[in-house]
Amino acid sequence: MTIAGISVKLCMDTVSEKTLRISVLPSEESVKEVFSNLDLDSRVWGESPIAIKRSDKVSLGKFTASVKEFPFRVDIAHDGNPLQSLEFCEKSGKVSFDIGNGPLFGLGHGYKTRFDRRGEYFDLRVNGQVPGIMENYSATSPTPYVISTEGWSLFFHQPWKGAIDLSGDKGTFEKYPAAYCDVFITACEEPLDSAKEYYAYTGLPPMPPKYAFGFQQSYRTLLHNNRNYVIETAKWMRENEIPCDLLIYLGTGYCDNGWNTYNGEFEFHPDVFPNPEQTMQELHDMNYNIMLHVTRCFTGLHGSVNDENVNPLVYDHAKNYWKRHENEIYAIAKNMTWWPDDADEVDMEARLARHRMYYEGSLKLNPDIRPFQMQRNTFPGANKWGGIIWSGDVNCEWETLKQQVPIGLNVALSSSSYWGTDTGGFFSTAEFDAELFIRWVEYSTFTPMMRFHGRPSFLHTPWGWTFFSSLDEMPLELNPNIPRDGPPSAVLPDERVAPLCKKFINLRYKLLPYLYTLSWETSKGIPMMRPLWCYWENDEKAVSVDTQYMLGENLMVAPVTAKGATDWEVYLPEGDWYDYWSKEKLEGKQTITASAPLDIIPLYVRAGGIIATAPVVQYVDNSPKQDFDPLILEVYTGADGEYILYEDDGISMSYLHGESTITRFKWDDEAKVISASGVSTIFAGKSREITVRILPEGVKKHLLVKY
Numbered sequence: 028m029t030i031a032g033i034s035v036k037l038c039m040d041t042v043s044e045k046t047l048r049i050s051v052l053p054s055e056e057s058v059k060e061v062f063s064n065l066d067l068d069s070r071v072w073g074e075s076p077i078a079i080k081r082s083d084k085v086s087l088g089k090f091t092a093s094v095k096e097f098p099f100r101v102d103i104a105h106d107g108n109p110l111q112s113l114e115f116c117e118k119s120g121k122v123s124f125d126i127g128n129g130p131l132f133g134l135g136h137g138y139k140t141r142f143d144r145r146g147e148y149f150d151l152r153v154n155g156q157v158p159g160i161m162e163n164y165s166a167t168s169p170t171p172y173v174i175s176t177e178g179w180s181l182f183f184h185q186p187w188k189g190a191i192d193l194s195g196d197k198g199t200f201e202k203y204p205a206a207y208c209d210v211f212i213t214a215c216e217e218p219l220d221s222a223k224e225y226y227a228y229t230g231l232p233p234m235p236p237k238y239a240f241g242f243q244q245s246y247r248t249l250l251h252n253n254r255n256y257v258i259e260t261a262k263w264m265r266e267n268e269i270p271c272d273l274l275i276y277l278g279t280g281y282c283d284n285g286w287n288t289y290n291g292e293f294e295f296h297p298d299v300f301p302n303p304e305q306t307m308q309e310l311h312d313m314n315y316n317i318m319l320h321v322t323r324c325f326t327g328l329h330g331s332v333n334d335e336n337v338n339p340l341v342y343d344h345a346k347n348y349w350k351r352h353e354n355e356i357y358a359i360a361k362n363m364t365w366w367p368d369d370a371d372e373v374d375m376e377a378r379l380a381r382h383r384m385y386y387e388g389s390l391k392l393n394p395d396i397r398p399f400q401m402q403r404n405t406f407p408g409a410n411k412w413g414g415i416i417w418s419g420d421v422n423c424e425w426e427t428l429k430q431q432v433p434i435g436l437n438v439a440l441s442s443s444s445y446w447g448t449d450t451g452g453f454f455s456t457a458e459f460d461a462e463l464f465i466r467w468v469e470y471s472t473f474t475p476m477m478r479f480h481g482r483p484s485f486l487h488t489p490w491g492w493t494f495f496s497s498l499d500e501m502p503l504e505l506n507p508n509i510p511r512d513g514p515p516s517a518v519l520p521d522e523r524v525a526p527l528c529k530k531f532i533n534l535r536y537k538l539l540p541y542l543y544t545l546s547w548e549t550s551k552g553i554p555m556m557r558p559l560w561c562y563w564e565n566d567e568k569a570v571s572v573d574t575q576y577m578l579g580e581n582l583m584v585a586p587v588t589a590k591g592a593t594d595w596e597v598y599l600p601e602g603d604w605y606d607y608w609s610k611e612k613l614e615g616k617q618t619i620t621a622s623a624p625l626d627i628i629p630l631y632v633r634a635g636g637i638i639a640t641a642p643v644v645q646y647v648d649n650s651p652k653q654d655f656d657p658l659i660l661e662v663y664t665g666a667d668g669e670y671i672l673y674e675d676d677g678i679s680m681s682y683l684h685g686e687s688t689i690t691r692f693k694w695d696d697e698a699k700v701i702s703a704s705g706v707s708t709i710f711a712g713k714s715r716e717i718t719v720r721i722l723p724e725g726v727k728k729h730l731l732v733k734y
Contacts, residue, residue: 028080028099030120031205037101038075041088042211046224049092049101051115051208054080062185062209065379066408068230089214105214111179113210120205126198127177130570132558133221134191135170135405135442136418142433142558142573144173149191155371155404156419164430166371166419168405172441173198174221176560176570182211182225182407187375218561222440223552230411232444233386234550236363236397237677238316238647239415240542241272242477242532245449247484248502249276249299250284257299258309263490265313269529270536270645274310275318275366275401275478282484282504291323293355307360314646317362318401321352324370328377332388345384349391357392364399365389375406386412395679401476405443415445415476422511423452423459423481428467429588433573435474439554446556447476455482455505459515461492462590462625465527469628470586472531473578475545475555482506483515489528492521527626533643540639540658540672545579547673555579563600566616572598575629581636581663581670582607585621585629595623603634603665610723612665634665637692639672649678655715660692660730662701663722668694676709690732707734 028035030051038050038058050058057074064072077085084093090110093102099115114123130143140147141164149169156166171183171191181198183189189202202208213224226232244264249257264271280290288294295303310317325343332349341347356362365385370378382402389398401415418434421427431448438446450471451464464486471477482504485491495501497519506512535542545555557577563569575585575597583604585597599615606613606621607630613619621629632638638661656674674688675681688707695702701719711734719728 028096030099030115030117033206034080035206037079037094039077039079039085039087039090039092040075041090042228043224044089045105045216045220046211046213046228047087047090047092047103047105048075049103049113049210049212050075051120051206053206058209061207063376065376066184066187066229066406068228069411103212110214111181111212115208118205120202120208122183122200122202122208122210123197124181124200126173126193126196127175129176130560131173131175131193132437132560133170133172133174133180133441135172135438136165136167136434137169137437138165138167141430142436143571144437145193148194151190152188155369157371164418164421164427165434166403166421168403168416168442170407170441171200172225172407174215174440176218176564178215180213180215180221180225182213182228184209184211184407218564219553219557222444222554225441226410226444226552229407231550231552232410233413234397234546234682235399235413235415235445236647236649237539237543238272238649239399239476240535240539240546241647242270242535243273243275243318243479244271244488245275245277245478245480245484247277247282247480247482247504248284249282249286249296251502252500255299257306260488260490261310261313261315265645267490267525267529268645269489269525270532270643271315272646273316273318273364273478275480276320278320278322278368280322281320283502286319291321293351295359304359307362311361316364317360318364318366318399319356319360319362320366320368322367322369324367324373324377324381326373326377328373328380328384330380332384332391345380345388349384349388352388353392363389363393363396364401366401368403370402370404373404378404378406379408382409382412382414385414390680395681397678397680407442410443413445414443415447416443417446417476417478418448420453421449422454423456423463423515424511425458425463425588425590427452428463428470428586429574431470432576432586432588435556436558436573436576439556440558444549444554444556445475447471447474447478449480449487450478451481451487453481454509454512455503455515456511457513457516458590459486460517461521461524464517465524465625466587466628468528468531470584470588472535472628473582473584473586473630475542477532477535486515486517489525489532492517492519492524495519523625530626536643537640538638539647540641540656540674541579541582543677544639544671544673548579559583559598559600566600568598568618569600581633581638583631583633585631587623587628593622593624595621595629597621597629597631599631604631605634605636605663605665605723606630607632610725612723632661632663633668634663635668635694635696636663637661637668637670637694638663639670647677652676652709655688655710655713658715658717660701660717660719661722662694662719664694664696664699667696668692688734690734701728701730703730703732705732705734710734
């Protein structure tokens with residue numbers, strides 16, 4: 028077999044019972060030596076057990092592959108059922124594959140098409156906030172991963188730089204050099220296998236600290252008209268009982284008065300933080316965690332903070348770059364979280380080194396505290412170092428909000444489960460007003476990360492809408508180089524915003540036990556946000572819906588994304604459903620018109636669904652636990668139900684060693700009985716009383732569980 032005149036071999040190895048790895052490379056070369064493992068799971072990746080240099084038919088686990096020389100083609104079957112066919116062009120090395128007839132998902136943020144990726148060309152070399160793409164409602168960190176609703180997925184591992192074309196009758200992977208290709212093929216016996224297998228072989232994400240799932244407030248301009256907003260607004264949220272766990276400070280350069288002297292610098296702004304150590308201590312005393320914005324990443328960043336014998340003059344080595352974080356920021360701020368922004372120009376290997384540096388560096392500073400970092404640019408393999416990503420600097424527009432839903436779902440399936448948006452959008456436009464901001468707040472409540480950020484920064488907070496009586500009193504932070512960037516249409520003051528922000532932030536904290544359990548599921552490869560396709564794969568309507576999604580298995584979210592809407596079309600799949608707000612029971616397999624005034628986002632719970640909730644707190648307590656957290660279980664009758672709740676201390680690394688509490692609940696609908704069994708390595712031998720609300724009636728019960 029030859030490609031571009033080079034004699035090649037085809038190597039095969041099973042990654043799991045459901046995933047087969049097929050590598051093509053020159054006959055004399057080694058899979059282990061040629062293909063990088065940096066973007067794969069940290070397991071040992073050895074040589075493939077099978078190497079084929081001519082036509083043959085081989086079996087490996089549940090897979091069989093028939094290899095043909097002319098044309099160079101591989102037909103793959105799983106459990107005896109045809110799965111996929113790959114054909115390699117003998118001149119260019121381009122890989123063709125069958126795309127079937129169903130929708131195609133994946134490709135991370137991608138660009139152009141939204142939910143169904145069919146019909147477009149995806150240049151994998153394009154990264155970050157690129158004009159012409161950014162206006163399509165997301166920055167792009169493309170993932171070379173295609174998912175079919177017909178039971179297969181393909182991850183084109185290497186070469187890293189290439190393109191995927193889904194515009195024709197067949198899909199193609201274009202790449203260079205021609206004689207190399209590494210492909211992971213998954214047999215998706217159920218839809219969620221596509222995500223579980225992908226995260227397993229590229230690296231399962233660690234769990235963030237529990238406070239990361241609370242409310243995050245980002246700041247741009249910290250000093251305006253000689254008024255310092257750092258301590259004032261932090262106190263305001265505590266005094267007005269708006270829960271918040273993380274304060275995020277942008278660097279100077281992207282705003283006039285940020286936390287540092289300028290972007291990429293590590294010195295605190297002397298006017299904003301005249302005594303940074305004292306100010307940071309005051310914020311910590313109010314139980315805020317602090318995240319600082321860091322830019323100007325070196326394009327050649329490489330290595331690990333744990334490397335030995337590194338020349339101190341190698342400025343772009345991770346160990347030396349990280350020392351600046353330790354010596355110039357951490358020594359003063361004692362912050363445990365980082366926002367490494369930008370890096371659009373940083374290539375794949377340096378991008379991964381950056382994710383790794385913030386994870387390993389954070390553990391070096393705090394060996395028993397979970398790292399937390401937020402980055403705009405990512406790549407397969409970054410998940411194993413826990414990076415949080417977001418959709419980039421998007422426009423404050425209704426269409427942008429609408430498109431965040433399908434973009435987020437594709438990201439969840441093929442890039443990162445820990446994802447969110449700039450709530451309200453980033454670049455100001457004439458469409459930005461209180462209604463758009465409130466609707467975006469509602470949506471963000473039910474995404475993995477809830478973070479307010481954007482321009483004008485004072486209108487991306489709960490408090491800015493009443494601190495000022497007109498737009499003239501605040502910096503609008505406009506960028507004339509951005510299409511459609513302009514003054515908002517917000518009218519000030521607006522007394523509606525703060526109470527509605529508080530309502531949905533409170534709801535977020537009420538749902539923390541449910542969200543935190545989803546994080547545990549994510550650590551096993553199951554994303555938090557899930558397309559309806561994941562549960563109703565044979566329902567054509569459910570498969571195509573891109574305006575709503577499941578948050579976990581029991582809660583369905585249908586964000587309102589149109590100006591002036593007071594009702595909203597929602598598709599209810601098969602089964603009975605409950606309106607979360609009214610507790611009205613509704614039959615499934617129908618499209619309904621839901622009531623959606625400004626203070627309501629349509630939410631539905633499956634009959635038999637169990638939702639774990641807790642009393643609202645102002646912040647997540649990171650101190651050592653002495654007992655179980657309070658728990659209120661909401662049980663929706665009408666069908667049998669089961670639910671597994673996960674709990675741990677929320678902050679330490681001991682969860683990696685099994686230090687946790689796992690409680691299994693079972694609802695018998697006919698007998699109207701709920702039962703539970705639990706195992707706890709933290710409070711073994713203890714009992715807890717759990718309040719249970721039986722819905723829709725609202726009857727309260729008390730359940731005693733011994734661990």
